[in-house]
Amino acid sequence: MATNPEILSQLFDILKPFTKEGQRLREETKLVAELGLDSLQVMQVLLKIEDHFDISIPLNNLPTIQTVQELVHEIETLVKV
Amino acid sequence: MPCMPETLIATPTTNSLPLKSGDFATLSDALNYAGGGETGCNFYSGRGKLSHVLSYSDLREQAQRLAKRLNSLKLPRGSRAALVADTTPDFLRFFFACQYAGLIPVPLPISIHLGGHQAYVSQLRRLLENCQASIAMAPDGFEPFLEEAASGLGMSLLGGPEVFASLEEAQEPLSPLASHELAYIQYTSGSTRWPRGVEVTQSAVMANLSGIIRNGLQVRSGDRCVSWLPFYHDMGLVGFVLGPMASQLSVDYLSTRDFAMRPRQWLALMTKSKATISFSPSFGYELCVRRLGEGSPEQFDLSHWRIAGAGAETIRADSLLRFASTLQASGFKKEAFLACYGMAECSLAISFAPLNQGLDVDLVDGDWLANEKQAVPVPLPTSDEDTIRCSSFVNCGVALPGYEIEIRDTNGFAVGERHSGTIFVRGASTMSGYFNAPAMTQEVLSSDGWLNTGDIGYWINNSLVIIGRSKDLIIIKGRNILPQDLEFMAEQQPEVRPGDSSAFSVSHPDGDELAVMVIQCRESNSEKREHLVNRLRSLVYSELSIPCHIELIPPRTLPRTSSGKLSRSRAKADFLKRVQWEALATLPNALR
Numbered sequence: 001m002a003t004n005p006e007i008l009s010q011l012f013d014i015l016k017p018f019t020k021e022g023q024r025l026r027e028e029t030k031l032v033a034e035l036g037l038d039s040l041q042v043m044q045v046l047l048k049i050e051d052h053f054d055i056s057i058p059l060n061n062l063p064t065i066q067t068v069q070e071l072v073h074e075i076e077t078l079v080k081v
Numbered sequence: 082m083p084c085m086p087e088t089l090i091a092t093p094t095t096n097s098l099p100l101k102s103g104d105f106a107t108l109s110d111a112l113n114y115a116g117g118g119e120t121g122c123n124f125y126s127g128r129g130k131l132s133h134v135l136s137y138s139d140l141r142e143q144a145q146r147l148a149k150r151l152n153s154l155k156l157p158r159g160s161r162a163a164l165v166a167d168t169t170p171d172f173l174r175f176f177f178a179c180q181y182a183g184l185i186p187v188p189l190p191i192s193i194h195l196g197g198h199q200a201y202v203s204q205l206r207r208l209l210e211n212c213q214a215s216i217a218m219a220p221d222g223f224e225p226f227l228e229e230a231a232s233g234l235g236m237s238l239l240g241g242p243e244v245f246a247s248l249e250e251a252q253e254p255l256s257p258l259a260s261h262e263l264a265y266i267q268y269t270s271g272s273t274r275w276p277r278g279v280e281v282t283q284s285a286v287m288a289n290l291s292g293i294i295r296n297g298l299q300v301r302s303g304d305r306c307v308s309w310l311p312f313y314h315d316m317g318l319v320g321f322v323l324g325p326m327a328s329q330l331s332v333d334y335l336s337t338r339d340f341a342m343r344p345r346q347w348l349a350l351m352t353k354s355k356a357t358i359s360f361s362p363s364f365g366y367e368l369c370v371r372r373l374g375e376g377s378p379e380q381f382d383l384s385h386w387r388i389a390g391a392g393a394e395t396i397r398a399d400s401l402l403r404f405a406s407t408l409q410a411s412g413f414k415k416e417a418f419l420a421c422y423g424m425a426e427c428s429l430a431i432s433f434a435p436l437n438q439g440l441d442v443d444l445v446d447g448d449w450l451a452n453e454k455q456a457v458p459v460p461l462p463t464s465d466e467d468t469i470r471c472s473s474f475v476n477c478g479v480a481l482p483g484y485e486i487e488i489r490d491t492n493g494f495a496v497g498e499r500h501s502g503t504i505f506v507r508g509a510s511t512m513s514g515y516f517n518a519p520a521m522t523q524e525v526l527s528s529d530g531w532l533n534t535g536d537i538g539y540w541i542n543n544s545l546v547i548i549g550r551s552k553d554l555i556i557i558k559g560r561n562i563l564p565q566d567l568e569f570m571a572e573q574q575p576e577v578r579p580g581d582s583s584a585f586s587v588s589h590p591d592g593d594e595l596a597v598m599v600i601q602c603r604e605s606n607s608e609k610r611e612h613l614v615n616r617l618r619s620l621v622y623s624e625l626s627i628p629c630h631i632e633l634i635p636p637r638t639l640p641r642t643s644s645g646k647l648s649r650s651r652a653k654a655d656f657l658k659r660v661q662w663e664a665l666a667t668l669p670n671a672l673r
Contacts, residue, residue, distance in 0.1 A: 032195050032626065033619040039626045040368070040558055042195050043341040050342075056127075059167070059191065059338055060222030066196035 003027055007053075007072050007079070014048045015068070027069040053079055089131045091354065092121035092331045094305045102300060103291035103327040107283045108264055109180040109257035111290075111327040116141030120331040122173060127339030129349055135170045137326060143174050145255060148181035152251035154237055156215050158183045161266065163214035165189045165205075165223050166313035168336040171242045173322065175218050176265070181255045187212045187266045187278065188313040191223070191337075198226075200624045205230035211276045212266055212516060218242060260284045266516050267315055267425045275565075278516035279425045286319065289428035289510035290327045292481035293320070297421065297433035298358060298388055306332040307356040309340035309347055309365075316392065319429035320360055330358075344368045348381045348411070355382075360390030363397040364558050366404040373407060384412030388436065392421040394556050395549055396475040398442045415439045422477035422547055426525070426532055428510040431486070432545050434478035443546055447472035454490075456499045456539045456546070474546045477538075484508035486545060487531070488538060499541065501548055504534045553649050555586040557594050557627045564649055567598050567629065570620050576604050576613050583639050583652035584629075587660075595630055596621075599652050602633040632656070 012025050018035055019025060031037055037045065042062075049071075050056055055078040065071050098118035105111040121136030135143075151162070162179050166172050166188035179186040189208050192201035209217060209231055217239040219227040224241045231239050238244065258264065264286045266278040294300045306325045310317030317337075325332040333354045340347055348369060351359060366389075391401060405415035416439040423430040434441060445456040450472060459471055480486050487495050488502040496502045507530045514522035525533045537548040555562040567584035571577045581601040589595045598617070604610050614631045621629040640651035 030196070030619075032622045036622070036628050037195070038558065038628060039194065039560075040341060042626070043338070047342045058222055060226070062195050063192055063198035063201050063226070064196070 003069050003072050004076050007075050008068070010052065011049070011068060011072055011075070014045065014052060018045060025068060027067065027072075029068045030066055031068065031071065032066070049075060055079060089134050091123040091131055091333065092134060092136050093119050094303060094331055094355070096120045096302065096329055098329055100300070100302050100329060103287065103294040103324075105287055105327065106260040107180070107258060107287065108323065108327075109177070111287075111323075112137060112141050112144070112177055112180070115326050115329045118329050120329050122170070122325075123331065123333045123354075124168065124170060125333060125335050125339075125346070125350055127336070127343055127346060129346055129353075133170045135173060137329070140170075140173055140177060144177035145181050146250065147174055147178035147245065148255055149250035150245055150248035151178055151182040151184060151216070152253060152255070153249050154216065155251075156184065156237060158256075159185055159262065160215040161185045161187050161212045163187045163189050163209055163212060163217040165191060165217070165219040165227060166311065166318075167191050167220040167223070168309075168312055168334050169220050171218070171220055172312050175242070175245075176322070179258075180264070181257045183256050183258055183262075184216075185258075185263045185266060187214060187268075188318060189217075189268070190313045191311070192226075194623075194626045197623060197626065202226055202230045206234075208268060208276055208278075209234060209236075212278055216245075218245060258283055260287070265318075267318065268313070269425050275521075277518065277521055279512045280514055280516050281425075281428050281510075282513060285510040285512065286323065286428045287327075288483065288508075289319065289430060289481075290323055292483065292510075293324055293430050293433075294328045296481055297430055298324075298419075299436060300328045300330065300358075304328075304330050304358055304387075305354055305356045306330055307335070307347070307350050307354060307359040308332060309335040309337055310360065311337045315423070315425040315429045316360060316362075320390075340365070341368070344372045345374075348383065348408070351383055351386055352381045352411075355385040357385050358388045358390070359386065360388075360392065362394045363391060363400045364394070366391070367397075367400040370400075370404050370407050378408045378410040378413075381408065381411035383408060384414075386413060386417050388419050389413075389417040390419045390421060391440075391475075392423060392477075395547060396420050396440070396477075398440050398473055398475050401440060420475045420477045422545060424534060426512045426534070427484075427506060427508065428512075430481060431484055431506055431508070432478045432480050434476055434544075441476035441544075442473050443476060443541060444471055444473050450501060450548070454501045456501060474548055476541060477545050477547050479543050479545070480506075481508070484510075488540060488545075497540070499539050501537055501539045504536045504538045504545070504547075505531045506534060507531045553585070555584065555594075555596055557586065557596055560625075560627070562596065562625060562627065566625070567596065567621060570624065571598060571600055571617060574613060574617060576602060576609075580647060581636075581639070583647050583649050585649045585653040585656075587653065587657060596627055597630045597632070597653070597656060599632050599634055599639065599656055601636045601639055603636055604633075 096118040115137035124133040126132045162184045164175050164186055176186045215237045260283045264281050264283045269277045308321035312318055333350055416437050418439045420434040422432045444459055446459050449457050485507045487505045490496050490502045511532050539546050553564050564584035568582045571582035572579050584598040586594045586596050617631055640648050
């Protein structure tokens with residue numbers, strides 16, 4: 001499944017404040033392992049995503065989302081619904 | 082629920098039933114009584130919309146019908162029913178159905194970790210195995226995790242609520258759990274690797290509920306509760322599911338995830354429902370202040386909030402006081418803060434500070450306390466030139482009636498005023514033991530009923546002051562993490578041998594607690610060393626969702642006690658001596 005470029009670029013904007021200097025975001029970037037988001041920061045990111053795309057990400061889908069790309073796919077599915 | 086959302090009306094605060102303060106023999110007796118009134122439970126969405134209403138009267142009826150369905154499975158009395166405990170009406174229906182059916186409910190955690198699929202499934206499996214569950218229920222969307230976790234365990238039935246709804250109702254009359262039987266099994270939040278399930282009997286939890294309702298909170302008619310605490314934690318379950326039910330109060334729920342995402346919803350809900358009682362660990366109050374953002378405190382009306390409880394982790398007075406001053410304009414009164422002390426091993430509560438007096442903070446000489454184990458009061462520092470390192474601790478009040486507390490030194494002798502030691506407790510609600518774990522039980526519970534809490538504290542008059550939850554426990558953003566869990570992950574790596582690692586937490590100068598693990602490493606190749614550090618860091622993230630600073634040190638340099646055991650406190654002291662915070666602060670988050 002191709003990554004939706006619009007959603008990807010909007011997601012990059014949302015994630016930008018959570019990166020450290022010099023860190024580049026890629027589709028393969030692992031949200032927890034590479035960005036180092038702790039559980040409360042994850043919640044802040046989710047809040048921004050939910051408000052921005054006007055969606056609600058089901059709790060049970062979180063454990064299977066590891067990368068930026070997987071998050072884009074999740075958003076894309078929810079936006080379509 | 083057949084009701085259309087528009088037509089939902091929250092259960093009222095006032096009740097036609099006379100208030101009974103938890104004086105029941107069993108949980109089912111308590112629900113039988115509460116079900117005669119109009120109050121109940123209300124569930125709100127993250128955007129503040131009322132999504133489900135479950136009056137105690139409906140809960141009683143639905144739980145009894147579900148109990149008959151469960152009885153059709155003909156499970157032996159006392160069989161365990163594992164319930165993945167999301168903040169939903171179904172959890173309540175199943176929990177109380179078990180009470181009526183003679184089954185023991187076991188609340189299991191919900192995972193909200195990104196990418197934590199495998200770790201969550203393994204955790205669920207360990208818990209299912211540990212409690213030897215016969216049946217298990219997961220809320221919508223969580224069934225796949227449960228099915229994966231239970232694969233090959235040969236359970237009688239597992240699935241979503243609808244799987245159980247399709248069972249036939251048994252004809253036999255219900256035989257609810259009696260006062261000498263268990264009420265539920267509560268897993269402690271400490272270790273994910275070595276689960277400890279506290280056996281809570283009906284008589285224990287009822288004794289504790291009555292103490293909390295009558296003495297700790299002095300519940301009166303007109304009270305109403307709000308909670309976002311997880312149903313699988315003692316404070317969420319006993320404090321805000323069983324407590325309101327056993328005192329017939331209405332309660333409004335927000336899920337933990339929704340609170341973490343939108344902390345202001347907690348305050349909005351307090352405002353909307355004019356609630357009088359709500360509890361949180363310190364970090365919840367902190368989160369509200371940090372995320373109040375543009376919102377002004379005037380948009381909230383917190384003037385009805387008479388008990389703002391604090392517990393579940395060491396109470397940080399400065400965080401709470403910042404909350405009070407930030408929200409003063411909303412009518413919040415700092416006198417509403419109520420410090421308390423407790424643990425799952427005692428159902429929930431052991432001691433409460435007096436009501437309506439706010440926090441009583443004791444300032445002591447921190448170095449003197451650490452070295453001499455004496456809490457010597459010091460005046461508030463007035464200038465930077467004061468050389469005394471000042472530590473502040475919150476007074477957690479006096480024991481509930483029927484509870485004895487002793488503070489003992491390392492030789493087991495009771496200590497006097499202002500001497501620190503380990504807290505031991507004995508009372509009507511102390512556990513009978515950890516389920517299926519006699520050795521772990523023996524470590525903490527003596528034959529004459531004294532429980533070693535592992536916590537450190539001291540006396541002022543007859544009041545208990547808590548210094549730390551436990552000398553080694555790592556607490557990051559309200560989560561308890563056992564150092565053994567981190568060390569275990571290190572020792573699973575081929576480069577690390579048992580006894581080569583030591584985990585602890587340090588307070589970063591910016592105020593956050595940071596997990597640190599120091600590892601003795603024989604590897605000299607710098608690339609391989611870096612690989613080990615990265616691998617471990619990722620592992621800790623995926624299992625616990627916390628950043629962990631990992632430091633490799635030469636072999637045989639970790640400090641040991643005279644008996645040869647690794648000393649985490651000395652490893653921490655050594656680390657603090659050599660650490661350069663500036664260097665640590667400029668590292669990217671992921672490298673910490």
